[in-house]
Amino acid sequence: MKGVYRRRLSRRGPRGRLTSPGLEPSERLLAGLAVLFAILVAGTTGYVLLGLDVLDALYQTVITISTVGYGDPENVGGRYQLFTIVLILLGTGTSLYTVGVVIEMLFEGRLDDQLRRRRMQRSIDNLSGHAVICGYGQVGRAIAAAMVDAGTEVVVIDRDPGVDPGDRFLVRGDATDDGALRNAGIERASSLVLALDSDVDNLYVSLSARALCPGLFIVARANSLSALPKLHQAGANRVINPHHIGGSRMAAIALQPGVSDYFEEVTRRTDQDVRLLEHQVPQGSPYAGRPLSELELAQKTGCATLAIRRGGRWFTNPQGGHQLAEHDLLVVLGTEEQLSLALALFESELSSGG
Structure with missing residues (x-):
């Protein structure tokens, strides 16, 4: 991101990249144009002092710093040649600098954005499960x-x-x-x-x-x-439907604020440690057809089983004798540590058969 100050010894560009110190491109363009104008004035004045009229002096200055160079007037002396050499060195360098700044302003942002998109696309190509x-x-x-x-x-x-x-x-x-x-x-x-x-x-x-x-x-x-x-x-x-959900949520808060606050805590990652976790009983699980108590979820992890969904039906607060079935969805409540233990239990016992 751009820094707060435009002038400083160095600045960081997008994503913290260190860019070249100095002025912004627009300021460098103004500086280049100012120096170029000063060289035009100085060159015209110098050629006038060397014997050319004002229009010829301006013309000679322009073709000199632009490197067009149609030729010199006849019978020029050493001072004229020396002045032209200095003017070529200063004027050509300033012209190239100014043109370079213009090109940078026109194309650098677009090219930089294109390169940034390519880098981001490569990162996206490596994602999975996102x-x-x-x-x-x-x-x-x-x-x-x-x-x-x-x-x-x-x-x-x-x-x-x-x-x-x-x-x-x-x-x-x-x-x-x-x-x-x-x-x-x-x-x-x-x-x-x-x-x-x-x-x-x-x-x-x-x-x-x-x-x-x-x-x-x-x-x-x-x-x-x-x-x-x-x-x-x-x-x-x-x-x-966000409007319907928002309205229902506001009504729930108005009717039962304490209950709503509790579910807000357990369904969002807040400072509270308690969380909800869902896990589906996989096909072929050895616990399919066996009671929930044999899983020993509470004893081994400390998590509480809040509900089990089978098809489109929910079983709230299931007891130990509730028979599990393939594709049942278990919703459990616990702390971060307890849920980590529950995940390990699900992976080792429900998925591989214990």
């Missing part, structure tokens, strides 16, 4: 912040040339274009979040993403209630 977010407005920014806070890599797709993603990966383009989705690594992503302002665009991207990656988990934003079933039909696994 989340792709389409749209970086207020909703998209909030989603990205929550995901990054949870430790998930995020790639943002947005077509606004003025959007600033900060430290996040950005693919600048239209999310409705399959090329932009592929550049974001959609085939290697674990989830796709559609946060575009248009329901039509979210619908189109959902269809495209589902065709490109059939197993992708897609969460879509619906700006109108009528768009919810259509987005489900287009392949979205979950469809959220």
